[in-house]
Amino acid sequence: MSANLKGAMVDLIDVFYKYSGKEGDKYTLTKLELKNLLQSELAEFLEGPNDAHVVEKIMRELDDNKDGLVDFQEFVGLVAALTVACNEFFMDLDKCGNK
Structure with a gap:
């Protein structure tokens, strides 16, 4: 993981293009490409990334x-x-810990 904002920006771009263009335009994500990205990169932040409805x-x-x-x-x-x-989650945790 990057330790600076510039690195975070590069990482964000790299992740997008890692998944885009496998089915069509390399500048967009199809539903399947988005699903693969969500499952691989953001599963712990989202409820049900394997669920088609989600x-x-x-x-x-x-x-x-x-x-x-x-x-x-x-x-x-x-x-x-x-x-x-x-x-917001971490701010709330911090506030609870300091009471």
């Missing part, structure tokens, strides 16, 4: 332009939301 729901929420694909900008929205949720 993947379908995430796909619908991410696919802003409703083209049936997730581009990099749409993907970053998921990562940002998960990052905010993790930050």
